[in-house]
Amino acid sequence: MGLLTELKSSISRATSSLFAGSEPKRIGIYGPPNAGKTTLANRIARDWTGDAIGPESHVPHETRRARRKENVEIKRNGKSVTIDVVDTPGVTTKVDYKEFLEHDIEKDDAVRRSREATEGVAEAMHWLREDVDGVIYVLDATEDPFTQVNTMLIGIIESQDLPVLIFANKIDLEEASVQRISNAFPQHETVPLSALEGDNMDEVYDKIAEYFG
Amino acid sequence: MPEITTDDDGEGLGDGIQIDMISAERMQDMRTMEKIRLILDGVHDGNIVILEEGLEPEEESKLIEVTMSEINPDGFTGIEIETYPGGDSGDSGFLGRLMGKDEPNKLTVIGPANRIETLHKDETLISTLITRT
Numbered sequence: 001m002g003l004l005t006e007l008k009s010s011i012s013r014a015t016s017s018l019f020a021g022s023e024p025k026r027i028g029i030y031g032p033p034n035a036g037k038t039t040l041a042n043r044i045a046r047d048w049t050g051d052a053i054g055p056e057s058h059v060p061h062e063t064r065r066a067r068r069k070e071n072v073e074i075k076r077n078g079k080s081v082t083i084d085v086v087d088t089p090g091v092t093t094k095v096d097y098k099e100f101l102e103h104d105i106e107k108d109d110a111v112r113r114s115r116e117a118t119e120g121v122a123e124a125m126h127w128l129r130e131d132v133d134g135v136i137y138v139l140d141a142t143e144d145p146f147t148q149v150n151t152m153l154i155g156i157i158e159s160q161d162l163p164v165l166i167f168a169n170k171i172d173l174e175e176a177s178v179q180r181i182s183n184a185f186p187q188h189e190t191v192p193l194s195a196l197e198g199d200n201m202d203e204v205y206d207k208i209a210e211y212f213g
Numbered sequence: 214m215p216e217i218t219t220d221d222d223g224e225g226l227g228d229g230i231q232i233d234m235i236s237a238e239r240m241q242d243m244r245t246m247e248k249i250r251l252i253l254d255g256v257h258d259g260n261i262v263i264l265e266e267g268l269e270p271e272e273e274s275k276l277i278e279v280t281m282s283e284i285n286p287d288g289f290t291g292i293e294i295e296t297y298p299g300g301d302s303g304d305s306g307f308l309g310r311l312m313g314k315d316e317p318n319k320l321t322v323i324g325p326a327n328r329i330e331t332l333h334k335d336e337t338l339i340s341t342l343i344t345r346t
Contacts (some may be wrong), residue, residue: 093277093280093292093293093294094284094290094291094292094293095284095290095291096290096291096326096327097286111286114284115286118281118282118284121277122277122282125278126278129271129274146334146335146336148293148294148296148334152273152274152277152294155270156270156271156273158270159271
């Protein structure tokens, strides 16, 4: 990016931030497939609005469209922070419909799901470039964080100068390692949690208020 | 500048696997979509593409988007791409870039998802398995 473009972009961000007033920040929940993004989005939405955002599943790419829950008001330490939660499809560089067949899905349905998944990933990338004010990056703490998708996504988020929190999800599982994620991305704060069990959600909400308030 | 070519059947030479090593110099004057087409055209032909200097984050984002649009059920299933993880980039925000502290892009390997498999990856080593089919 050229210096002038960079300067223009920074001034634009600063100006929009100054005049944003109490506009809710759009916080995108990003991460690879099956990290628990929708489970987290539902947990946040249920805790503060009583409604869910979308269906959760162990089948990858269950979320194939970005879904938004608006005006989620999170109250912390006497203050309140209002955000729009955007649950995005898991980002990947490859989609093979045959993976769906392993989950007892018929071929026609698998092909349709794979096509929708590719559209969903493209949509998620577009949201990241254009339409979010901050990012919660969700990782499965039982998995190796040194993947290309994680490296690229964190790089893209950093290049946009977006505030980012890394959530090490699934700490209720025995093989989870929060330290491995902290080591992989030492430049960002890592918050451990289990979105499924609701473990450590107090710290999660403290950090959301601190970073995105 | 000569074009990168492959043999007639687009499957590399004989039983081998074609590897295109593209210099930073070749990429430096290209627009984003020209880079993406250069990469994806090679990958569609079954080649492994190695970039001396990787893509900018915005270009990587576009590469993912274009790749997704070209996936089809009975053919192209996407790409495998590997580059080294970034280091501590705490100073690479706007001021960091203004002061010229941007990290140089790193060597990047890209191939068809059904032909390249990452065996191991950490901050200093990428180990991949490349197969013919």
